[in-house]
Every structure is written in C-alpha cells, then in structure tokens.
Amino acid sequence: MNKLRLAAVAMATGAVVAPLVVGTAAAQAETTAAPTAQATRAVGDLLKPGQILKPGQYRKSRNGKYRLIQQKDGNLVLYKGRKALWNTLTAGHKGAFTAMQKDGNLVVYKGRKPLWAANPGHHPGAFLAVQNDGNLVIYKGRKAIWWRNIYIGTLVSPQRLNPGQAVLSPNRKYTFIQQTDGNLVLYKGRKPLWATNPGRQPGAFTIMQSDGNLVTYKGRKPLWAANPGHHPGAFLAVQNDGNVVIYKGRKPLWWTGTTGR
Numbered sequence: 001m002n003k004l005r006l007a008a009v010a011m012a013t014g015a016v017v018a019p020l021v022v023g024t025a026a027a028q029a030e031t032t033a034a035p036t037a038q039a040t041r042a043v044g045d046l047l048k049p050g051q052i053l054k055p056g057q058y059r060k061s062r063n064g065k066y067r068l069i070q071q072k073d074g075n076l077v078l079y080k081g082r083k084a085l086w087n088t089l090t091a092g093h094k095g096a097f098t099a100m101q102k103d104g105n106l107v108v109y110k111g112r113k114p115l116w117a118a119n120p121g122h123h124p125g126a127f128l129a130v131q132n133d134g135n136l137v138i139y140k141g142r143k144a145i146w147w148r149n150i151y152i153g154t155l156v157s158p159q160r161l162n163p164g165q166a167v168l169s170p171n172r173k174y175t176f177i178q179q180t181d182g183n184l185v186l187y188k189g190r191k192p193l194w195a196t197n198p199g200r201q202p203g204a205f206t207i208m209q210s211d212g213n214l215v216t217y218k219g220r221k222p223l224w225a226a227n228p229g230h231h232p233g234a235f236l237a238v239q240n241d242g243n244v245v246i247y248k249g250r251k252p253l254w255w256t257g258t259t260g261r
C-alpha cells in the first residue's frame with residue numbers, strides 16, 4: 001500500500017485546501033489538555049508504524065476495559081464494555097481497514113481510498129496507544145500529537161464538538177473549543193479571542209451541518225448560529241493565522257475576524 005499522508009489544512013498564507021476525509025465523532029470527552037504518556041508495554045494496546053487492523057481485529061487497553069475494534073461494517077470504534085465512546089463515522093464501507101502509517105498518520109481505508117484520517121502532521125515513527133484511562137492517543141516518542149477528542153485544522157459535516165472537544169489549528173497555536181459551560185470560544189494559548197457567549201448552557205454542543213451552517217444546540221434548541229447561507233458541503237477551518245472561517249471550496253462564507261490577533 002502506497003503511503004498517503006492526508007495533510008491538514010495549512011492556511012497561514014491564505015491558501016485554502018478543502019478537506020479530503022470525513023472526520024471523527026467523539027461521544028465522551030472531558031478536556032483538550034494533552035494527555036500524559038502512559039506505560040503501554042503489554043501486547044495488544046499499541047498499533048505500531050506499518051501495522052493495520054483488518055475487519056474484526058482490535059487493540060485493547062492493558063487493564064482490559066477499553067477496546068478499539070475495526071468493525072466489519074467499516075467503522076473504527078472505541079468501546080468501554082459494550083458502550084461506544086468514539087468512532088470514525090465510516091460505517092457502510094464493508095471491508096475497510098485501519099493503517100498506522102509510517103509517516104505518523106492513522107487512516108481508515110476502503111481499498112486504496114481514504115475514508116478518515118487523524119491528520120496529526122508528519123511524524124515518522126509515531127504509534128497509536130489504547131490507554132487505561134480510555135483515551136486513544138498517537139505518540140511520537142512520549143509526546144502526544146493527536147488524541148480522540150480533538151480535530152486538526154477542519155470540521156466537516158456531520159462532525160460535532162461535544163463539551164470539551166476542540167479543533168486545533170495545524171500549528172497548534174489556536175484552539176476552537178466547545179466548553180462544558182456551553183460557550184464556543186477561540187483561544188490563542190490561554191487568551192480568548194472570540195466567543196459566542198450564549199449564557200451558561202451545560203451540555204451544549206456545536207455541529208457543522210450538511211447545509212453549511214455552524215450551529216450550537218442545547219438538546220434540540222439552537223443557541224447560536226453562524227448563518228452563512230445555504231451552502232451544502234461547506235466546512236470550518238481553524239487557520240494558522242488565527243482566523244476561523246467557513247469555506248465552500250475556496251470561497252470564504254463566514255469568519256471570526258481574528259486574523260493576526
């Protein structure tokens with residue numbers, strides 16, 4: 001299999017590249033802080049460079065509580081017992097498999113077609129760990145470069161940000177996070193640059209809808225929306241320059257106006 005690196009959107013110079021893959025949907029996430037490296041020596045908890053998960057194969061945490069399985073329906077799912085915590089939204093692609101590539105990317109393929117990718121950047125030798133705390137982490141050495149409650153660069157339909165989930169800019173300088181209090185906030189480091197300020201709304205989540213709108217909901221009630229108009233296929237980009245933009249192709253439809261802040 002040819003190596004395929006699915007680069008995250010890199011737009012520091014203003015260039016825009018539409019995302020190539022459907023991203024993850026995480027169901028249980030509490031924080032975007034980088035996870036702490038854990039000892040993962042036991043057989044079965046690591047997916048090493050060049051290894052793949054074929055349909056029905058899995059890795060499990062050392063304590064046996066968590067299992068990451070490549071399902072026969074094409075979906076890659078993390079379970080705690082019988083409860084699904086996270087998945088790649090790739091069901092419906094029977095025969096798909098997952099590869100921990102030697103370039104550091106974790107990719108779900110159907111044949112040679114990529115269906116989903118973690119897109120942590122180019123990190124040869126990185127590996128995937130299913131941890132005892134329920135986190136799913138890609139490490140380069142002891143440094144966490146991707147974990148299951150973050151997206152890198154973009155948010156595409158039908159991806160959503162549950163409380164505690166975030167989109168990071170490819171250069172990791174900016175964090176666009178759905179806070180547990182219901183506020184959707186853009187940070188540079190610890191400095192807030194932009195926020196929706198819907199009031200205290202614990203449990204609220206934000207979804208990139210198929211119609212191109214970015215909406216924050218509490219249950220079925222919309223609390224905030226970008227309202228860029230009807231643009232199916234539009235996606236959200238958290239850029240290296242600090243701006244958050246909704247694009248249809250290369251055309252900007254909505255933005256936070258935080259470039260250079």
